[in-house]
Amino acid sequence: MIARHVLPHTLTQAVVLLASDMVVVIVAVITLGYLGLGVQAPTPDWGSMIFDNQNFITTLWWLPAEPGFAVVLTGIGFALLADGIADVWRVRR
16 A cells, blocks of 8 residues: 555655755755865865866955855756656656
């Protein structure tokens, strides 16, 4: 009964929730990288890229802006991907 009536209705919401949780984890890792608590120096990290280039915000504004745009586009991409998967599963029912 659960597999037939409850699971099909909750699966689409679970996919969207998973994608939003993935975005939260990505933002948390980037925040830790910005604070210097994330991935160490030889490995590239969007948070450390923003931190390293924040001194150039007035002259070379695109240096810290590019990793920021990458974060935003990744978040939007995960959200749209999850919404598309949920829409496909809704149509099948």
